[in-house]
Amino acid sequence: MCRLSAITSNAYFSPMENILALETMKEGHDGSGLGLMLKDLGGPFEEFKGYPVLSAVCSNQGLLDLDEYMKANGFKEKFTWAPNIKNVPGVERRENYLAKVYDYPESYRDKPMTEKEDLLMNTRLALRKIGETDESIFVFSFYPDVLTLKEVGDPLHVGEFFGLDKSDISAKIILAQGRQNTNYAIYLYSCHPFFIQGYGTMTNGENTAFVPIREYLSGRGNPGYIGYNSDSEVFTHILHFTNRTLGYPLHYYKDVITPLKESEIEMRSDAAALRLIKKSLRPLCIDGPNCVIGFTPDGFVFMVQDAKKLRPGAVGGKPGKYALMSEVCGVDRAVPDRDRTTDIFPMKYDTVIIAPGALEVKVWNQLHG
């Protein structure tokens, strides 16, 4: 089973905290890759808060192509960060790992954020297309204040490979996922977490309804709903579709992916709307077993799972720092000095939502709405 490690805090912290939490959850071989997604960046990125960060892995030629494309499209490079790579056995080094901060093209500087988000997504997709065939460019995210790192290998080794133990990279929200040990032909685009326009999620478990969901999303007319190298990428896009496209409040994500039965819907004050969305979004019902952890553009972090997820994830912490993990030992590692009696093990109706700043935790029960 994939290991999930998310931490949200009101202070900057190192992604090594997530990786060490992942390590406590390790069982058996786990060399299938590590994905890290950092939001609300500290360290060298702190002064570039409003500027989009492009996270990519490129070959030398890919880097030239990338630079050329960005320049041709009016993006001005403001800052480049690259991890201090340390060769580690078991992790194959690629030519360039980088995160570049850009200023928007002149014509976009005064545009509303939604238009800027579309530009950023389309740029990411264009770069992906340029480098996808020959694997010269992998681009994971392009968004203000978000950084993504991915590589194949044991998470602890990959952390060491990126030099994260000695790096000043930090953030206030970090998602990390260690891929399960059933994958051998690893492709970087299939590593979690996945990102689209400010939304990031990671998942464990197998998505049995993947194909109908993928086909439904692909027909929504959003060019960003592509990829699907992992059956879990759909969870990010469902979140984006529900929250951004349809404008539904975050907790309705649960109603979309795990709709209630009619006898349960009756108890909700918004039953009439629920009945409609249950029918209309029927192909997005996930059927599990999955645990999803993610963040929204405004910095809410959440955990949700379906009824078939027999072992729930765990959420624990203290005001100012909370950990959302697939196993409670991960929470122990991330926030050892917490009151464990307040730990939350969300059940099939629950969505745990932690507000930005990690001061408030809400458990939203689907039955009560």
Add this chain to the structure above:
Amino acid sequence: MESASRLDQNHQLTLKEFPYIIQWREGRCTRCGRCTAVCPMKAIEPAVTIQRLVRSEGDNPTPKVSRTVSHVVKQVTDIERYCIGCGTCTLVCPTDAIFPEYNFQHKFYHVKNKGGIPYMRGGRRNDPSVSTLDKLKFTRISMLTDPALDAGRHEFRIRTLLGRNLPAEHLPIKVDGDRLTIGAGEFVPPVREIYPIRIGSMSIGALSPHMWEGLAMGITYLNEVEGLPVVMCSGEGGMPPSLLKSRYMKYFILQIASGYFGWDEIIRALPDMVEDPCAIEIKYGQGAKPGDGGLLQAYKVLGLIAKIRGVPQFVDLSSPPTHQTQYSIEESVAKMIQSMSMAWGFRVPVYPKISGSKTARAVLNNLARNPYAAALCIDGEDGGTGAAYNVSMDKMGHPIATNIRDCYLDLVKQGKQNELPLIAAGGVGKTGSLAANAAALIMLGASAVDIGKYIMQTAAGCFGDEHNRCNVCNLGRCPRGITTQDPKLYRRLDPDKVAERVVEVFKSADVELKKIFAPLGRSTELPIGMSDALGVGDKDIADRLSISYVC
């Protein structure tokens, strides 16, 4: 020179030309006469023959010849009285003295056109080969990486939606703080939640009163007692007024076809209806006889049928091949859907049914743009019928698997696969694998499937098969009493027993569907379009249906 045929019987048929040859065991026969009395075709008759008997008694051979008059059961060689292989003679024989045997060398189709009238029959395509549906298997089994479900204990929701599902972007939903509300007075098309296996359109008229009543009682029991929302379609020909005005109407889909038979009564009953029907099906075509209209032969137009349909008795009732108002798909289909919707105040889903065809996608794409179209039902070539020309049944039509798959993938391209449900019909359960065929079609993209012949075979013991056994539904001589209006015949059928079997069939299919869905890890929603679960050991089929080739 005068032909010698008069003398040597050269132009008569031999039994070897016939599809079924009666095997009669003289020694067992008690000459009770039941078989000859019951034969629906009068294919056998009592006859008197003179037999030459050679006997020898004593220690040494001393053969003596004698001639005796003997009573026998004889098969006639009149092509109009051919043995249909139904086996009713066997059924009634107290001594197992008689049974029909299929004759693989028959030349039935060469000769069954006497008077220049082509062979007509009921049933479905006489093709006993393994259908595509039966070749499909379910190969995505949850093994350790995710839990397979317990079909017996896990909670499953095997339901589908019939009706136009508005896309979420067009729902009248508003965000009010952190909750969703719906705008008052905004129109949302009607959508029914039903069981994904339906009983397809078979009319009162095509079916005997006892058969139709049995089906109706069966689905009512399933809905009201078993909690399975199974619905059935009236077929063309209306419904008894008392049922139209009953609270059970919600379990029925009313069909309107090109003859509009039965609709006088329906329109008259409209003001008194206490429940809306489940849906309205507009029949444009039938998989068994594409391009042909409905046909109820005069033999079956007796009192009750004549009354419900508003026609004289004993006349052929043939519906035109197309609706008379049809000028274009916009003119005909769109207006008809509108009219039907309006008749019930836009509270009832209205959808067309067409026969499987290469043109199905064109119809689909038109419907996808018609916001009032509630679904599309496609009836494949293996569908059945009460009466049609053999050539239509055997040679016309399109298989359902590729039609459904192509249409579904077209909808996927337009993002409308949840908006416009596809209903697949024609050959579902042809060889008895109802749940597997239904599940395969669902995974290819159908939202629901229809059954017709299958339910006649399982619930009432219909003798028909793909070796042309029986298949005299058109003549009103159904030996089981299923497709006849002759009280002497249909009283053989106990409607209560039919209803009981309907309930058993659906309950058992429900268990089997769970046994299929559980190992796939699916329980919450019907796995519509879950094509990754399907595999087939035929590369061409795999490529054509965009599913896995497995071997």
